[in-house]
Amino acid sequence: MACKTHLLERGQFPVPSLTERVMTERDRIIATLKRQPTDRIPKADSYWPETVARWRKEGLPATANPYEHFQTQPMVQMGFDWSLRLPKKVFEETPRYVVEQDANGLVWQRFKTDQSYSPPRILDALIKTRQDWERHKHLMAPSPARVPADAKQRIAAAQKAGKFVTLDFREHYRTVWAKLGVEQTLEIMATDPDWFCDMCAAYNQCVIESLKPAIADGIQFDGCWVYGDIAYRNALMFSPRMFRELLFPYHKELYTFLNARGIPVIYHCDGDMREALPMLVDAGIKVLQPMEAKANMDVRELKPLYGDRLVFFGNMDVREMSKTRADIEREVWSKLTVAMKGGGYM
Secondary structure (H helix, E strand, O other): OOOOOOOOOOOEOOOOOOOOOOOOHHHHHHHHHHOOOOOOOOOOOOOHHHHHHHHOOOOOOOOHHHHHHHOOEEEEEEOOOOOOOOOOOEEEEEOOEEEEEOOOOOEEEOOOOOOOOOEEEEEEEOOOHHHHHHHHHHHOOOOHHHHHHHHHHHHHHHHHHOEEOOOOOOOHHHHHHHHHHHHHHHHHHOOOOOHHHHHHHHHHHHHHHHHHHHHHHOOOEEEEEOOEEEEEEOOEOOHHHHHHHHHHHHHHHHHHHHHHOOOOEEEEEEEOOOOOHHHHHHOOEEEEEOOOHHHHHOHHHHHHHOOOOOOEEOOOOOOOOOOOOOHHHHHHHHHHHHHHHOOOOO
């Protein structure tokens, strides 16, 4: 196949000839991970329910699937159950909110608003002390049941449809705060790092030992998502030294296991996470997403530094999308012309 990914001129992509096989979405992603030629760059997006509702008012047919309409869903994602698997409980419900305990023992106040992504509040946690953790640690035991029971069938169907199939995990810091709450987690990273590391080690054991029998049974995912969010707009949630000492060893262990089994890691992190990026690359992530533009992330700066080891995913500044067509084109083309060189961009 003689497809090309470089831009022939501003505003024009090459179009495959009739003799060329049109690639599936899965083909494109796999080729991009290998920095091989594709007929076009892979594209993916997600839409808030409020966005879709507005589009329908503006003319999108009620029966139209926006992902199919815009061809922006190249992946099928499956969840790995990394929780304590505690029974969920509802403590209070009013017309305005519901207070409930989740499978990790966190108690949330979730507001009933018209905004689907209205942030909930953490009110309490079942695990408050090291002793609480020791009493509940056994609930992190590995189990084949943590992998979807129908994974093999779903993978086969999705790949037949040309989709790239992933298993979804959480980053280690995020799995700890999902049990303790954010403030308690940041506190123990400073005052009781051994406890924090023990929770990270338990998470790795849960993931690795749960996946081994699934892989032995012939379940093969194309890749995996690791959702992190270890940063905010200006920096990491903690110091680079803390990441290196407390988190890097567990990232390295998990990603080494996954990469050795042909499961490349797509690492998601909002915010300005540049201080952790060299360590994450060394740990073995293969794709970085979304590279939040309003948090100082810029593929034009990162591509020359990491382009031989990392695939870049996203980075279009959503603020520019609300401006003029000229502003939008300037944002898109200024980044595409850099990001697409040599492959490795979606």
